[in-house]
Amino acid sequence: MSDHRDSHGVAVHSxxxxxxxxxxxxxxxxxxxxxxxxxxxxxxxxDIRAGDGHRWARILPSDHKSLAYLSFNCFEGDLPAIQRxxxxxxxxxxxxxxxxxGTTDCIWFNDPDGxxxxxxxxxxxxxxxxxxxxHAEVAxxxxxxCMRSELRKxxxxxxxxxxxxxxxxxxxVDFYERGLGLRLSDRSADVIAFTHAPHGSDHHLVAFVKSTxxxxxxxxxDVASINEVGAGATQMAAAGFREGWGTGRHVLGSNYFHYVRxxxxxxxxxxxxxxxxxxxxxxxxxxxxxxxxxxxxxPDVPDYFIRNTEA
Numbered sequence: 056m057s058d059h060r061d062s063h064g065v066a067v068h069s070x071x072x073x074x075x076x077x078x079x080x081x082x083x084x085x086x087x088x089x090x091x092x093x094x095x096x097x098x099x100x101x102d103i104r105a106g107d108g109h110r111w112a113r114i115l116p117s118d119h120k121s122l123a124y125l126s127f128n129c130f131e132g133d134l135p136a137i138q139r140x141x142x143x144x145x146x147x148x149x150x151x152x153x154x155x156x157g158t159t160d161c162i163w164f165n166d167p168d169g170x171x172x173x174x175x176x177x178x179x180x181x182x183x184x185x186x187x188x189x190h191a192e193v194a195x196x197x198x199x200x201c202m203r204s205e206l207r208k209x210x211x212x213x214x215x216x217x218x219x220x221x222x223x224x225x226x227x228v229d230f231y232e233r234g235l236g237l238r239l240s241d242r243s244a245d246v247i248a249f250t251h252a253p254h255g256s257d258h259h260l261v262a263f264v265k266s267t268x269x270x271x272x273x274x275x276x277d278v279a280s281i282n283e284v285g286a287g288a289t290q291m292a293a294a295g296f297r298e299g300w301g302t303g304r305h306v307l308g309s310n311y312f313h314y315v316r317x318x319x320x321x322x323x324x325x326x327x328x329x330x331x332x333x334x335x336x337x338x339x340x341x342x343x344x345x346x347x348x349x350x351x352x353x354p355d356v357p358d359y360f361i362r363n364t365e366a
Contacts, residue, residue: 065136066236067127067174068254069181070261072110073217074124075271076117082318083114089294090276090315090323091210091287105276109180111214112274120319121365122170122271124163125217125261127235128177130254137174137235138162144234167230168221168269174235183255185331186212189279209287211276215310215326218262220270220363224248227263237261239340240332241307243348249307251332258308258330258338270365273314273322280327281311287325288313300360301325303353307343312353320364 077083080101088094093104103112115123129137138148146164161175193199221227228248231237240258242248249259257277264272278284285302299322301313310329314322332338349356 064140064236065129065133066238066253067129067137068179068252069128069256070214070217071126071128071173071175071177071180072112073122073126073274074113074115076115076119076121076123077319078116078118078120079318080114080116085294086296086317087112087114087323089291089296091208091290092276105214106210106212107180109213111180119365120271120321122219122269124171124173126173126175128180129174130179131176134160134162134174134176140236141174141234144230146230146234167223167226168219170219170269179254180213181252181254181256181260182213182331184333186277188281188328206286209278209283209290209325211278211325213277215257215275215277215324215329216259216262217274218264218272220266220268220272220365221263222266222268224263224265231261238332238338240338241341241343241348243307243343243345246345247348251338253332253334255334256332258310258332264361266363266366268363268366270363271321272363273324275310275312275324275326277329278325278327284311284313284325284327288315291315298357298359300357301353304351305349306351307348312350314360316359320359320362322360 084094087103095102099116101114102110104110149163161173163173166172224245228239231250237250238253240249240251247264249262252260288302296315298316299314304311308329311327313325316322
């Protein structure tokens with residue numbers, strides 16, 4: 056049974072995992088392993104896990120990069136109501152779906168952009184409260200930093216959010232609000248929008264940015280400190296992955312970030328200290344000017360950061 060119902064209806068509570076098509080599993084294994092994630096070969100695919108042990112991603116072989124599907128979890132008892140909401144929102148529920156989960160307690164449909172989406176009964180993978188940082192202030196008369204040779208590999212704690220390209224940002228937000236119960240956190244006109252789940256969620260669980268076509272922009276991974284954001288960037292550069300954007304601090308969501316470009320032109324983000332929306336809280340969603348909504352400080356945005364390689 057859901058622990059949060061209101062006039063908005065029922066809602067998914069978290070992302071269970073995403074599945075990404077890529078041209079090379081070998082390159083994917085190298086990239087995600089270097090990033091600090093646990094990569095396991097499972098037949099002709101890869102499973103990706105973070106420090107919490109949850110399987111956050113499946114990487115599938117294909118001739119091009121694209122989102123294969125996105126899977127959400129809901130509370131037991133909420134699935135029938137979510138299915139009714141989706142049908143009211145215009146979704147066509149599929150009678151059959153890819154054999155990917157081994158469970159029948161789920162529904163499959165396509166969102167307005169054609170992305171394949173799953174909703175299933177499953178555990179809440181997002182935290183119930185804001186995840187604290189582990190890096191404390193250093194007292195006087197103490198050395199605050201270890202030697203570079205003593206640095207441990209950065210290993211993300213969990214997945215935080217995903218960002219999708221869409222031809223119509225406001226249509227995507229409307230569908231995910233009415234169908235899945237996600238709530239608008241903030242937006243900048245019709246350029247970019249951030250949504251969260253109402254059961255306790257990071258400032259954004261799913262975000263949308265305008266493009267000429269649908270596409271996969273990035274997945275963000277939560278790390279334990281601002282220091283780990285920077286150390287992660289150095290870690291990836293040492294592994295040969297130097298392109299990206301950061302280190303900096305966002306405005307909407309407030310998180311510290313560093314994006315690393317993957318071999319297919321999309322990104323994985325090290326993220327720390329994002330705003331958190333507690334269960335049942337009415338977040339004051341705003342509409343911000345584009346020049347005031349992307350980052351508070353950091354390097355200039357590279358041209359390739361906003362390029363949809365699937366368009």
